[in-house]
Amino acid sequence: MVKSPVPFNEVERLKALDEYEILDSLSEQEFDRITELASIICDVPISLVSLIDHDRQWFKSNKGLNVQETARDISFCRHTIMEPNLMEVHDASMDDRFRDNILVTGKPDIRFYAGYPLIDPRGYALGTLCVIDRKPKTLTAQQKRALALLGEEVIALIVERRQKQELKNFEKLFDLSNDLVFIGGADGFFKKINPAFETVLGWSREYLLNTSTFELIHPEDIANTEKESGKLAKGQPTVNFHQRMKTAWGYYKTIQWTSSPEPETGNIFGIGRDVTDKILNEQLLVVSEEKLRVFFENSQGLMCTHDLKGKFLSVNASGAAILGYLPEEINELSLFDIIPPERYPMLNDYLEQISTTGKAQGQMLTRHKDGSLRVWLFNNTLQTTADNIYVIGNAIDITERYRLEKDLEQTRELLEQTNQVARVGGWGLDVKLQKVYWTSVTKEIHGVATDYEPELNTAINFYKEGESRDLILAVLGKAMTTGTPWDEELQIVNSKGEDKWVRALGNPVMADGECVRLYGTFQDIDAYKAAQLALKQSVKAQEELNQALLQQVALVKEQDQTIEKIREFQFLADSIPQIIWTSNPDGSMDYYNRHWFEYTGMTLADTDRHGWGPVIHPDDADNDYAYWHECLKSGTAYKSEVRFKRAADGVYKWHLSSAVPMRDAEGKIIKWFGSCYDIDEYKRALDLENRVSQYEDFNRIVAHNLRGPSGSIRMILNMMAEAETEEEKTELMGMLSQSSDTLTETLDGLMKVLEVRINKHIDSDDCNLQELVDVTGAMLMGQIISKKAIIKTDLQVAVMLFPKMYLESIFYNMVSNSLKYSKPGVPPEILISSKQTESGVTLVFTDNGLGIDLKKHGKDMFKLNGVFHPGHDSKGVGLFMTKTQIETFGGRISVQSMPGIGTTFTIVF
Structure with a gap:
């Protein structure tokens, strides 16, 4: 099958298809009538309106085919959209493009295809109108012409469908807009208005449509209105024209109009916005600015304005004095003149931030006229007027406070660093307020963010349920009632779900026999406890893992022995979802079951020529090869864990590869029988923190669920050895196959359980x-x-x-x-x-x-x-x-x- 062609304008074509909003829409009779008519005219059982999406072919209308879509890379229509005219395939089984297509080699057995591209007014091929038959065919000239006409009708329907939707959207916008939208005439009467007119002006729709607008306009605005009407009469639009209109409540509202004439009809289209409050606010702003000027001049801090390059526009007298300058001197400077040069990058960041976001706040360092440094806390905003953009600055001098805070911060940092090294945090509890306090190290040990606010209940719930939580509750209750301090090693479960060992110390503060406060330290001792418990846990875990592995190996051996005993029934190996192989005494492989070829993607010729080389992980190849040859020399059973590359996705999966020798009566090896069992999930499970608890469940599952199938296989094998007739062997073979299937299903179920956990x-x-x-x-x-x-x-x-x-x-x-x-x-x-x-x-x-x-x-x-x-x-x-x-x-x-x-x-x- 040839590579799938793609139009040169594919990105724009897909965008155009999305804009029509037709993909995945419901069935529509207009399209169904066309496909039915195409089927009748062309005398074919299948007719489709097909739209070509990014990776699929979706059918807007479908006659004779019981699917809604197919993959694009197998569609015939992907070729049709590459040309402007009809594409006809008389016999697909003879066409190099389609002979190997699964739609030709399988259902629906396509032989004849004819498709007309659906090209929209902008030239984008959205899909096709196509007809299909299960036998070779050729259309007549009349049928081809009819198919082209029907295709043009389909694209007309698609365009009209989108236009109708856009019209509906416009009608919704017209009805829902908060602005006044109208169509009017040169005589001053409205022809059509939206509901916003009634909301804003209060008049009913009937009144507004039957009343001249000049009756509603403020008398002082009539002259300007006539002037704007004259411009509209000349075909010129009017923009941002203000007009006061009388409301049903007796007062006037100011409307800002934008209108445009339509000379062909004499209609005027316009949109108006109620700006009454805006104008009132502008008037109030003048008063407010005067009040601001008085506040500016009399502020005891630094008040200033500057442009977006940092040039001072104005500074109050108090601020200039703190900087050591007169106001008129400051007005000749910029921020770059009073800020140290090493701070210029931060100053540039500040100017960029306030220009972009309209506000900025923080600390600023300036140099006094005498050379000393001052620290300011500022909060500045960007001000935009009709003719200017500038920044209003407001800052207070915090130099002395800054120095005290730096000294305190250095002391605190020293203490924090000491605690960090020792992994010791602090904590406190105000009993009356039930308020808990944690230091940063304590929060880090609990695995929570630095802004986390602990509560008493949540703090206690971090302790691991059981012995640790019971003990902390006991010592906490004793401390609060008798004033007894504590020092305990306990386990917590941090916010990430990780178990950690900690040393918790607590001291109560009593007043009049009542506990008013608790405080103490919290130390991470997980590494110490882990080392203490590691040996015991590792021995126990190893024993359990070894037991699980031996059970897996026993199952594989049992399958191998089954295959060995019933060699004439070799198809059994192909039914087992593991890799089965045999080799000659010298190690040359002479058989692989079907699963080997499905898993590796290799052919028999590839396998004979290259062996395991192309699929075995490079890190495993040398060791496995050496070990296999040692087993060949010594005659001992071969068992190795190796990673094979899966052909489906190129991922390496762990397998337990094992083989046992078959010997003749004299003890000479005549054949090796081997298997490769997928243990990837098992290997990954070994690396999980909770592997011990998982394999307790898994061992129990294996012991219970595999006992029945494995026992059945052993019993059937014994019966086959004693069977005397072929009929008995055939019956027993069916039972053996069923038991093998049951065993495989059980193993798959067990591995799925393990997979979910991992x-x-x-x-x-x-x-x-x-x-x-x-x-x-x-x-x-x-x-x-x-x-x-x-x-x-x-x-x-x-x-x-x-x-x-x-x-x-x-x-x-x-x-x-x-x-x-x-x-x-x-x-x-x-x-x-x-x-x-x-x-x-x-x-x-x-x-x-x-x-x-x-x-x-x-x-x-x-x-x-x-x-x-x-x-x-x-x-x-x-x-x-x-x-x-x-x-x-x-x-x-x-x-x-x-x-x-x-x-x-x-x-x-």
Whole structure:
């Protein structure tokens, strides 16, 4: 298939397509009639109005094809929009551009295609009107002409559709505008006015349309109005013309008009704005400026004005005196003359800030006329008038206060640095006010921001629940009642969820037998405690991890032995979702199962020629190669952890590669049987902080869930060894395949549980809930049809943020449970709804199934291996995994159910 062509003006074309606002719109009869007519005229079963988006082909109208869109890179229409005329493909299976296209090699089996480009008035090809047949065909000249005419009609509909929408928008703007919008005549009467006229002037619409505007204009403004009317009569617009108009309440409002004539019709179009308050404010401003001048001259601080280059325009007498100058001397200077040169970069930043934002505040350092330095606290604003832009400055002299603050700051910094080195923070509690104080180091140890304001309850809740929190509550209560200090080593959980060991010291201050204040220190001793506990924890963790690994290896060996014993049934290896291989005694590989080629993307020829070289991680290759050859020489079992590159995305994944030798009666190695088991999730799990607790659950899952399938495989193998006929072997082979599938499903389920626990920081997607419902329905179509199930939706929230792979799993488990546990003989009814609540987005799954006795099973509802309805092929993993997925990403799930009535699951994100 040839590379997908792209128009030279693709960016502008896509922008034009978006401006028409037609993508993903509802079906419209005008377009459907055209596609039906095109199908009839061209005598074809399929006709489409296709719009070419960035990466898809979306159908505005669709006759004969039961999809709404396809990928752009497989569409025929992507070629049609490259040309201005009709494109016709008589037989796609013979066309180099399309012969390998999946729409030709598979459904809908396209052979004939003809498409006319939909080119808008600006020359952009938005899509096509096309016709399709499943057999080769050629259009007549009349059919081609008809298709072109229909294509032009489609683009006319698209343009007209957008014009209608713009007209609706203009009508809304006309009705909703707070400004006065009108159409009038040269006779002084309004022809059309918007509702704002009634709001601003108080007159009814009927009165204003039937009254000359000259009756409403202030008598003193009539002469200017006639002058402006004369300009309009000559075809000249009038801009910012002020006119006082009488209101229904008896007083006048000042309206600022902008009008334009239309000579062809004699109409005048205009917009007016009520500026009454603005003019009044301008009048008040004159009075205010006089008051400001008096305040300016008599202020005891520094009051000044300067331009945007720092040149002084005016300075009050008091400010000039503090700087050591007379006012007339200052007026000859600029800020650059009184500020030290090393501060010029900050001065330039200040001028840039106030010019951009209109205000600035902070501290400023100036040099007195005698050379001494002064520190000022300033708060300046930008003032804009009709003919000037300048800055009003207001500052107070804080030189002495600044010096005292610097001394105090140096002392505080010295203390903070000492505490920082020792990782010791301070704290205090005002018992009466219940106010808690933390130093910066204390906040850092808790992992909170420097502006964090602690409270007593939240401070206590940082202590790890259990022994540490109970102990701090005990010593705190004892200190407040008896005045006893404390010194304890405790654990906290900081704001990032990290456990930390701290040393907490506290001292009470008593007055008249009552505790009025508590204070103390808070030291980070996590490194010390970690070293103390490391040896014990590492030994315990290693033992548990080794046990888990041995169980995994045992499963792989068991699969290998199964393949060895039933070599004639080699297809079993292809059904196992792990890599299976065999080699000759010298180490040359002579067999790989299907999963090897799917995973690595290599062909058999590539594998024979290069071996594992192209896919094994470079850091693992040399060691693995040397170890494998050692095993070949010694005849000992081979077991190695290596990383293979997955062809689908180029990501390296950890695998447990192992092999055992097959020996003949004399003990000579005749074959090596090997497997490569994906342990990437397992390896990543080893690096997590809470790996010990995770593998306690995982070991329990493996021990429980794999005992049954592995026992079944062993029993069937024994029976096959004793079988005498081919019929018995065939029957046992089916049972063996089923047990192998069960084993694989169980392993996949266990790895999904582990994957959910690990991938806590996976990116969220914009999940379309209706699409998830459709996907789930497709996956469970067989059960839905067989049980005559009905799935209804009420999706008030259409799209939500969540990792899509996990939300699909949640939808699948919820719906499959409702189908699995439906009442015999009663069609399942499932309602899926979404809405926005104060707690977040709420999803609800409701069914009319068997229901659950919550009094009996409520506490075990979401536990691993919880099964409440025997005989339904349940493993007790679905709800456990669903709850894990939800809570991993901050959600919660609850259930309401009654036996025989049904069940409702509520999920809040």
